[in-house]
Amino acid sequence: MTSESLKQLLNIFWLRPETALWRHLDIEAMRDFKFTGRSLDFGCGDGLFSFIRAGGEFDPLFDAFQKTANLDRFYEKVDVFDAYDESYAPLVAKKPDYQISVGFDHKPNLLKKAAGLGLYAETVVGDGNEPLVFEDASFDTIFSNIVYWLNDPATTMAELSRILRPGGQVCLMLPNATLPEYSFFNRLFVQTQDPAWSWLDELDRGRLSDNIKQAASDEQWRQIFGSAGLKVHRHTNHLSKHIIQAWDIGFRPMFPAFMKAIEAIPADRLADVKAEWVDSLKRFAVPFAATELQDNPANAFHCYVLTK
Template sequence: MPSADAERCLRRFLEANWLKPFDAVWDASVASVLASMLMGEPSLDMGCGDGLFMLIASGGRVRLSYDRYTDTRLRLRGDLYDTAASMTRLEATPPRRLVTVGLDHKAGLLDKARRTATYRSLVQGDGQALPFAHRSFATVFCNILYWLPDWQAGLREMHRVVRDDGRLVLVVPNDTFGGQLQSHHRAQRYRRNGRHWRARFFEWIDNGRFRTLTRLTGHRAQWEERLTAAGFRLHGAIPVLHVGAVRRWDMSTRPILHGLVLLGRALQSLRLKGLLKRLIVPLLARRVRPWFAKSLAPSAEHAALWVLIAQPVEARRASVETMPHHEEARVR
């Protein structure tokens, strides 16, 4: 059974993601693991995006009238909605603890993150060439490593900016991940059998996620090898998010999401959205709870993600000193 804190965390993520409840299961599972960790300052959230994950993971909350789909632009191609569109109406209860710096390469997302009041400062930059001095951070958190075209450069940079006694906390896909993305596999099957319309439908649902999310997966030993090669020692690998939850997340409400977002907007203009969410969020919580419970401590074979905790190894000193200088900002 999830603890009362974990249940609260799930409800808060559902409030922000009520139209895609398995997004909430994913985020709440990872956040529940992070809740037991000390994120010492100065801390960096590398690839912070719109800041909603860190806001809620750090004990904050969005108001019921607000959610991820409020200030987005609907699109017919590519992503269903553009989350980088500016956030004009965010209302949030600030978190209990702040993160020192949030970094992302998209200005629109940083603008949103600013309104969450979760970060002491926000920096626009590339995760593969961090604009910070050597050994700036006691904690570096990153759940976007697989998004980086050159993830080794990303690891090297995080290694450079973390203190000798600091910690790296990474959220990365397990090698089980790709097998769960059924929309991609179905699309392939239909394509092979010449059923192109069906194939196109499932390709639209997949929307390139298979390619992104399976670029860099691995079981524990593979991750340990990658971290060791980058100069880290792996201290802990916590399996999280049940593969069954990822199967449901893959399809989720995607086929009808456009309609749901439009409905949500209509309700918002009638000032009924908050009221409806007050009724629906507890029902959604009850429905997804079994998957959330399984996602908090799955076995390694049934986990879709790892939360990895690593520290730089002592021998790094000389190599860090000889690395090229970037445009640096000192972090206090």
């Protein structure tokens, strides 16, 4: 049986099924975490992940690619999703089961997309590398999947601890020390400097240098948590080498071409084409996801629930 969240994710990320699989496994990994009291989604982006995690559902015609920009500069590593205008209308079919008090991100366009979901009571623009604008002990629960995108995890952790009330919980996704070893670009080009593999830089799109650099072992993360006054309540490792390698290539290289192909489909045919595409993806995504439910210390990501 396909879980509703995987169905929803395949629907909104149909042109990037590797993202749907990854995010489904994130939802599974954090299933015991509950947003309670005043809550923060730190680095919420366009909010689509947290909306689906909260039980929200979209109309089959909606997807994550409604508003993109600079597709002609995709291979220059530009963020093509950093775009918004008034025409952006998320087609919500079912409201989420809970609300999150604050959605925080540094990209105003993404926050405008998030604001239309009915998930966040408030959205706040800010740079996670700077001291946070929130009061001490002002949140009961925090979720974040962006700590490893920031400059210094120890400083970020101290800030998250400062704004969390005593007894509160933080749920974090953080890269494991194994992740760089699963990256084709790192293993085949960075480590060997073999020019025959230099083209993998275009496939990597800056991921290794921008965020995989923060990869660390459980022991290393626990040291950082300890210094910030946070204790590990629950820890698992998800995202196997297979999933990372499927994601490392995925449909990503074809994204601009796929977008042009979709635009060329007559409006009255799109629903059928999409339904067949998503059904074909399910044949592979559903059994693949089912192989992934074991906690394994060699997996590429940590999921922590921490308490203060």
